[in-house]
Amino acid sequence: MAEIFTVSIAKIADELKLEIVYAPKDPSELLISDNDCNRPGLQLMGFYEYFNAERTQICGNMEFAYLASLDEATRRQRIDALFATKIPLFVVARGHELYPEMLEIAQKYEVPIARTEDSTTAFIASLISFLNVKLAPRITRHGVLIEVYGEGILIVGESGVGKSETAIELVKRGHRLVADDAVEIRRVSSSSLVGSSPDNIRHFLELRGIGIINTRRLFGMGAVKVTEKIDLIVELEPWDSEKLYDRMGVDNQYTTILGVKVPSLTIPIKPGRNLAVILEVAAMNNRQKKMGYNAAQELLNNLGLQMDNKDTVKNWDAV
DSSP states (O other): OOOOOOEEHHHHHHHHTOEEEEOSSOGGGOEEOOSOEEOTHHHHTTOOTTOOTTSEEEEOHHHHHHHHTSOHHHHHHHHHHHHTTOOSOEEEOTTOOOOHHHHHHHHHHTOOEEEOSSOHHHHHHHHHHHHHHHTOOEEEEEEEEEEETTEEEEEEESTTSSHHHHHHHHHHTTOEEEEEEEEEEEEEETTEEEEEOOGGGTTEEEETTTEEEEHHHHHOGGGBOSEEEOOEEEEEEEOOTTSOOOSSOOSEEEEEETTEEEEEEEEEEOTTOOHHHHHHHHHHHHHHHHTTOOHHHHHHHHTTOOOOOOEEEEESTTO
């Protein structure tokens, strides 16, 4: 069974500048687990088929205009029916004043109420964007995540292969470190992954022979980043003279993480190879491929040869 993640109403209020009008207990103890939300216009009219009571409910001009058209007894009955479903959070948009019975019924069913000055549409967009990140499915993998020319590169490989040393060289060349050792990967949409570092080791990096360093304090704020989309996975491995490595870039390698396919490369390492420069080139080449240009394809076309693409997919979900 998939793990269920939650975020507190206190964090939502802090991030989206919400005014907590009523909370049955400490907002930090009230949790949201669904990353979607709903405008309960149909529910206020009495229609509850397919209604998901785990979603945040948001009322704006339209809903309040409808409530104003009802007599007091009917309005109380409709609000009571909505709050009786024990919705996790009721948000009033555009700074509307609450009806007296709304607060009374909220206290009856212990439904938290918050208010925002934003328009309903703008608030819904901000809320969904925030919840998609905080409630996203996630895994933690050993590696280093660094931003190179705007491309998020996840460097993986056996312990001691040189991931952190490569990362520090890239930082010295002006790129930004996101995470070292443990990378927390979240699926924020059906096609994108975002990586970050656990809070307790953020900005720290281990260099064998030197020890632990704080990248932000040594190189400044411009050398670090909190999160980054994962655009490319690079696996470093010791050079094996008996193994055939791809020299043309014809075959496409992908790694599947949380159901999302990410382009990947395997780079053999041995003394004398400048890994920082290689990864810079890999980042720029990956960006070119996303923009529709493939150097291997052009070379083979110039030679009059046909490019036979082969996809190799490694599934990390089973790791």
